[in-house]
Amino acid sequence: TQASNFAKDLAGKKILLSAGGTIEPIDPVRYLANRSSGKMGYALAEVAQSRGAKVTLVSGPTALKAPKGVEVINVKTAREMEAEMLAHYATADFVIMAAAVADYRLAQVYEQKVKKVGETWQLNLVRNPDILKHLGELKQQQLLVGFAAETTELVKHATEKLRQKNVDLLVANDVSRKDIGFGTNDNAALLLTRDKAPQETGKMTKQQLANLIYDRLLELAKERE
Ligand code: CTP
Ligand code: CA
Numbered sequence: 001t002q003a004s005n006f007a008k009d010l011a012g013k014k015i016l017l018s019a020g021g022t023i024e025p026i027d028p029v030r031y032l033a034n035r036s037s038g039k040m041g042y043a044l045a046e047v048a049q050s051r052g053a054k055v056t057l058v059s060g061p062t063a064l065k066a067p068k069g070v071e072v073i074n075v076k077t078a079r080e081m082e083a084e085m086l087a088h089y090a091t092a093d094f095v096i097m098a099a100a101v102a103d104y105r106l107a108q109v110y111e112q113k114v115k116k117v118g119e120t121w122q123l124n125l126v127r128n129p130d131i132l133k134h135l136g137e138l139k140q141q142q143l144l145v146g147f148a149a150e151t152t153e154l155v156k157h158a159t160e161k162l163r164q165k166n167v168d169l170l171v172a173n174d175v176s177r178k179d180i181g182f183g184t185n186d187n188a189a190l191l192l193t194r195d196k197a198p199q200e201t202g203k204m205t206k207q208q209l210a211n212l213i214y215d216r217l218l219e220l221a222k223e224r225e
Helices: 039-050 078-087 131-137 154-164 206-224
Strands: 014-019 023-027 030-033 054-059 071-074 094-097 104-106 125-127 143-150 169-174 189-193
Touching: 014 039, 014 078, 023 104, 030 104, 039 054, 039 094, 039 206, 054 078, 078 131, 094 131, 094 206, 131 143, 143 154, 143 206, 154 169, 154 189, 169 206, 189 206
Parallel strands: 014 054, 014 094, 054 071, 094 143, 143 169
Antiparallel strands: 023 030, 104 125, 169 189
């Protein structure tokens, strides 16, 4: 992020991020996972740090190395992630949920390894808390950012999420596109805010998208002054 090395325009800002996918245990050897490399969230952490912010990164399991100087809190399940996001929420300026949170978990986790006996196996799942929605309900001074992964009707679904979760900026991705998104280094997104027309970013690196997100957040913060 050469462009932002000299611009410490996030100095004094506290940024709370989530990244990666959460995992939900089934038994001691198996789990349900959500697809996410963590690259977008880690890019957001790295860029914020280089622009001078104080960064806390709540991360699900990933293969990535934490950027230097960033406080990293490792979690596994959605409920653990929620607890850590809430614990650090009160003092944050910008809060970004880039994590792919498992929507469901096992109603009951098996204490012992389940032997494969039958030809089929039915798991009973219950809903996980919606962390972003919860943060939206508790929002005070924070500017709140959500992501939306969609395969159909991107604008419609993303607009609904913006409203329902009370977020200030929603970054919507078409995850059915093979050239961007999951596991790739590139992204192309639609940025939605409450008052302006949706902004298409075009294809760019996750670092560039991160920079754009912070530019928008600084604008929104300024409008509030
Ligand atoms: N999110 C969350 N907690 C959940 C599920 C999602 O905080 N239990 C957050 C994600 O981190 C993301 C946003 O909500 O910032 C949208 O996630 P997405 O999976 O696209 O939407 P959902 O609300 O889960 O709806 P659905 O999966 O049914 O489309
Ligand atoms: Ca979901």
